[in-house]
Structures are given as structure tokens and as C-alpha cells.
Amino acid sequence: MPALPALDLNLIQLFVTIVDAGTLSEAAVRHGVTRSHVSRNLQKLERAFGAQLIRRSTRRLELTQQGTVLYEHGSRMAREVESARHALQKLGSEPAGHVRLSIPTGLGELDQLRPLLVRFALRHPSLTLRVLFSNRVSDLISSEIDVALRVVTSPPQDYVARALGDVKWVLCAAPSYLEQLGPPAHPRDLARLHFLGPPDPRPLVTLRLRRKDQLYEAKLAPRLQSEYFPFLAQAALEGAGVALLPAYVVQRDIAAGRLAPVLPAYQALGPGDKLFILTTPNPYPSTAQRAVVDFLRTELTVLLREFLH
The missing domain is CATH 3.40.190.290 (D-Maltodextrin-Binding Protein; domain 2)
Structure with a gap:
């Protein structure tokens, strides 16, 4: 039995559009390409499967048995892709996920900070927060910390550092x-x-x-x-x-x-003269981590304004 060809999702999506549109010309319009481009890619898909998928006449398109099977599966795939797109958009708008936050003990004693953190957590029900009050965390990765506040003079070079201000x-x-x-x-x-x-x-x-x-x-x-x-x-x-x-x-x-x-x-x-937000390098931080960092940059700067230069 010959091996099945590797599936090109773009070709399958185009095939579904052809069937839904009813003509190659309308499918071309929907994809923003030429009719000849649609025709060439349909032929490419048929060669890949080694079967005719659509019987074409001057007036209409008719699916073959193989074409019907591919259309049914391709339609489900298109719906799943669209569902994933909506889910990702929802994730992008509402912070979700788990964040491990480390705060120096002195900052943790501020009466205003703890209620701020609680209100932040309540405002984002899809986000879970683990807060560690400690001065001993030096390696965020080994300590399993996502975001840390630290008072230092120079932040470690292997972290992403955002300065909040000078500490007096x-x-x-x-x-x-x-x-x-x-x-x-x-x-x-x-x-x-x-x-x-x-x-x-x-x-x-x-x-x-x-x-x-x-x-x-x-x-x-x-x-x-x-x-x-x-x-x-x-x-x-x-x-x-x-x-x-x-x-x-x-x-x-x-x-x-x-x-x-x-x-x-x-x-x-003192031993450190600046307050930094530290995170590990990550080109794709979670929405939860971004929300925590944004919260700290805005709310904490306001809270500590009288203490920071």
C-alpha cells in the first residue's frame, strides 16, 4: 500500500474554499489570488493524493468520492483552526496561567502592597499567583520563579531587568x-x-x-x-x-x-541602590506573566513614589 502524501494544510483549506464557493473564480476572489493559481494548486493537491477530487464542467463542480472524504475532513480541520484562533485571541485578552512571584521581605511588609496583590488576583480569575517573600532567591530558574523584585546596584546580565527607580x-x-x-x-x-x-x-x-x-x-x-x-x-x-x-x-x-x-x-x-523587576529571557511570556509585570511597573511605582528617587 503506497504511503499517504504529507498534507499541506494551505492546499486543503483552499480545496474547502473551492467547494464552498462553488467555482474556481469565486474561490480565487475569497483567497485574493488568480483563478489560474487556484487551478494549479487544485491539480497539485490531486497529484499528491493520486486521485481526482473534483469533476469540473463549465457550469458546476462535482465532488468525487475521494473529494467528498477530503472535504468532510478538511472542513472539520478548518473549524478546529478557527476555534484555536478564537481561543488564542481570548487568551490574549484575559490573563491566564500560573505566575511565581518573589518579593523582598522588606517590601512585603508594606501594608499597602499585600492588598494590592490580592485585588490584582481577584481582578484576574483565570490567573493563579504564588507569592514568595524572600531575599534569598538569586537564581530564578532553579528557584522556579517567573518574576522577581530585587534591590541591587546592577542586575544580573542573564535576566531581563526593568528598573522601577533608585532606592534611598x-x-x-x-x-x-x-x-x-x-x-x-x-x-x-x-x-x-x-x-x-x-x-x-x-x-x-x-x-x-x-x-x-x-x-x-x-x-x-x-x-x-x-x-x-x-x-x-x-x-x-x-x-x-x-x-x-x-x-x-x-x-x-x-x-x-x-x-x-x-x-x-x-x-x-546601601548594598543595592535600585529596585528592578527581573524575569528570565522569554520571547513568548504568558499573558499572566505580562499582566504581573505591567501591574508591578504601574502600581508599585505609584506606591513607592515617596521612597524612590
């Missing part, structure tokens, strides 16, 4: 702590105070501060270190020392007077 860092302490030990007047005075800051493996960390165009450095022995910034903020509130933290973590406490800026004439420099 502040030195702050409880007013009672500063009253007890005296507020520092110069970066070198920080050595007599307890320092609370992000993790650093060295016994002495270098705190950098800028005033106008001049850079100052202070070598400090940390009393407390943590990647969980709300913990450091709580330690500062209870008088454990001077904390280096992102402004978005302590801005409310500073505004309420629970924490006081330390060396306000200087700009403290």
Missing part, C-alpha cells in the same frame, strides 16, 4: 538611644554606637556615606545583622543601635517620631 537608604535609631549616647556629628562618630545592618561575612563592615560630592567611609563592627529588614527596624525601635535600612521599611516610623534620622546631612549608601 537611611540611618536611623530610636530617639531615646541617641539621647543616651549622643547623636553622631560625623561618620567617624558611628564607631562608638552599635550598628545594625544587612548581612556581611566580614567582622568589620564598611559603611559608605556621601555628602555633596565627597564620599566618607566608616569601619563598623555590627551588633545585629539580618536580611529580614523588619527585624532590624524592630531592633532599632527598641534601642539596640543605629540601623541601615531602605527608606520604604522605616519611613512611617521616622514620620511618626518613633525613629530619628542619624547624620541626616549625609546620604547613606
Whole structure:
């Protein structure tokens, strides 16, 4: 038994159009080609199947038995293709799919962010969201993360990075702590105070501060270190020392007077100075992932406007 020819879906779709149109000329009009083009492709299809598909007369077209079988199957194929097109259009208009989102713990503590994420999820019922609050995710692929927010100076080159803005860092302490030990007047005075800051493996960390165009450095022995910034903020509130933290973590406490800026004439420099949205390279991201990225770029920028330069 001879092998069946490889099917050319374009030829089969043209064949269905010929039958539906009733004439080669009308099929040509519907496809935007010449009548001779339609005739040549019909002959090509018949040669491929080794059978006559249509008996042609000057007045009408008549299907052969083989042509009838091909038309029935070809019609179903055309309907399936159209159904797939509509389904893809629907997917393109309504975000659907699963997204794994990683957010730094400090950002996750913002009272306004969590309700925003919940409302976003409710607004898109075809989208499922898994939110991880962590600072430890460094490899998105091995950690199975689709979208990540990260505070870094330079984003990894193997990721797609979208900058949301510069992150301001502040030195702050409880007013009672500063009253007890005296507020520092110069970066070198920080050595007599307890320092609370992000993790650093060295016994002495270098705190950098800028005033106008001049850079100052202070070598400090940390009393407390943590990647969980709300913990450091709580330690500062209870008088454990001077904390280096992102402004978005302590801005409310500073505004309420629970924490006081330390060396306000200087700009403290943290381990990362920009907030980025990171994703892995993907020329065809899902509608769900695109929706999450767009949400973060708009809503989060507005939310953090007072904390970002």
C-alpha cells in the first residue's frame, strides 16, 4: 500500500474554499489570488493524493468520492483552526496561567502592597499567583520563579531587568538611644554606637556615606545583622543601635517620631541602590506573566513614589 502524501494544510483549506464557493473564480476572489493559481494548486493537491477530487464542467463542480472524504475532513480541520484562533485571541485578552512571584521581605511588609496583590488576583480569575517573600532567591530558574523584585546596584546580565527607580537608604535609631549616647556629628562618630545592618561575612563592615560630592567611609563592627529588614527596624525601635535600612521599611516610623534620622546631612549608601523587576529571557511570556509585570511597573511605582528617587 503506497504511503499517504504529507498534507499541506494551505492546499486543503483552499480545496474547502473551492467547494464552498462553488467555482474556481469565486474561490480565487475569497483567497485574493488568480483563478489560474487556484487551478494549479487544485491539480497539485490531486497529484499528491493520486486521485481526482473534483469533476469540473463549465457550469458546476462535482465532488468525487475521494473529494467528498477530503472535504468532510478538511472542513472539520478548518473549524478546529478557527476555534484555536478564537481561543488564542481570548487568551490574549484575559490573563491566564500560573505566575511565581518573589518579593523582598522588606517590601512585603508594606501594608499597602499585600492588598494590592490580592485585588490584582481577584481582578484576574483565570490567573493563579504564588507569592514568595524572600531575599534569598538569586537564581530564578532553579528557584522556579517567573518574576522577581530585587534591590541591587546592577542586575544580573542573564535576566531581563526593568528598573522601577533608585532606592534611598537611611540611618536611623530610636530617639531615646541617641539621647543616651549622643547623636553622631560625623561618620567617624558611628564607631562608638552599635550598628545594625544587612548581612556581611566580614567582622568589620564598611559603611559608605556621601555628602555633596565627597564620599566618607566608616569601619563598623555590627551588633545585629539580618536580611529580614523588619527585624532590624524592630531592633532599632527598641534601642539596640543605629540601623541601615531602605527608606520604604522605616519611613512611617521616622514620620511618626518613633525613629530619628542619624547624620541626616549625609546620604547613606546601601548594598543595592535600585529596585528592578527581573524575569528570565522569554520571547513568548504568558499573558499572566505580562499582566504581573505591567501591574508591578504601574502600581508599585505609584506606591513607592515617596521612597524612590
